[in-house]
Amino acid sequence: MTATPTTPVPAPELSLGTSAWIPGPRQVLREALMLTRLPRGVAGVLWRCVRPDVAVHVVEEIGDHRDLPPRMTDATDRDQPLEAGYGPALHREFRVRVDGAQRGAVELVDALARNMNRAVVPGVARFDYVAASGAMAVGEELVVRMPGPWDGPVRVLRRDPTSFLLGTLTGHLEAGQIEFAARDLVDGDLEFAITTWARAGDPVADVLYSRLGLAKQIQYLLWVEFCARAAALAGGRTPGGVTVRTRTVAWPDESSPQISPETV
Numbered sequence: 001m002t003a004t005p006t007t008p009v010p011a012p013e014l015s016l017g018t019s020a021w022i023p024g025p026r027q028v029l030r031e032a033l034m035l036t037r038l039p040r041g042v043a044g045v046l047w048r049c050v051r052p053d054v055a056v057h058v059v060e061e062i063g064d065h066r067d068l069p070p071r072m073t074d075a076t077d078r079d080q081p082l083e084a085g086y087g088p089a090l091h092r093e094f095r096v097r098v099d100g101a102q103r104g105a106v107e108l109v110d111a112l113a114r115n116m117n118r119a120v121v122p123g124v125a126r127f128d129y130v131a132a133s134g135a136m137a138v139g140e141e142l143v144v145r146m147p148g149p150w151d152g153p154v155r156v157l158r159r160d161p162t163s164f165l166l167g168t169l170t171g172h173l174e175a176g177q178i179e180f181a182a183r184d185l186v187d188g189d190l191e192f193a194i195t196t197w198a199r200a201g202d203p204v205a206d207v208l209y210s211r212l213g214l215a216k217q218i219q220y221l222l223w224v225e226f227c228a229r230a231a232a233l234a235g236g237r238t239p240g241g242v243t244v245r246t247r248t249v250a251w252p253d254e255s256s257p258q259i260s261p262e263t264v
Contacts, residue, residue, distance in 0.1 A: 054228045056241055057244065059244070061245070063089070069176060070165070074157075078169050079167055080170050080175045084201075085176065085200055086199060086200045087251065088250055089199045090196070090247070091246070091249065092246045093195050093244070093245045094224060094243075095227070096193075096240075098189060098191070098238060100237055101236035102235030105161075105184045108192065109162050115134075141156075152168065153170070154166040154172065162182050163179060174219075175198065178194065178197075179194070179196075180194055181194075194226060196223070
């Protein structure tokens, strides 16, 4: 008897960067465990607001076309770039100088790339390495997990020894890019910085992000804490605190036609 050939079953899609993804039992369990840590995580972040152990210096400015992100050269239909967002664009820099660091820029960035969760508050956010080797190679994907409908799929756009750049994918709360970078200073100290270029990902997020400022504040607290923990991971001190510079860019519309991504 001749065997009937069977149609090969396609391999499962590793990427979770679409809203069609349905979590399996282990993911549901991880989410449930994350929710049990949520009160402690939120309390830890809010404590920084009322009694910070690292000083925060805030600068708010009006931005222009120079505050737009690096142009994407390999965009896909799953990317959610800045121009796909809603409302104004925010160019934000979170910068900290680390005195007496025991790790150099290359070593710190490599440690963060391999495990981003070393610098986030448990229960508030978690990075899942989805279609990724752990080396943060270009094209690999992660999902930022947050309790509630806040999951943020991203992919690696650029990776070099002292930095990596992530771009948002469809379904993310934001549209834009975020860079994590470190550099060794001439006096032996270290500087670590997070730079974001972001707009709200959809009209509802625009209300939370731009109108009410809720998502903007969550982002602020998350990345300030990330800077503080990255400095601790580097093994140094932060007497100067974290500097947060926000430049707001009115997105092109009838009242501001001069600001356009094409002008960059």
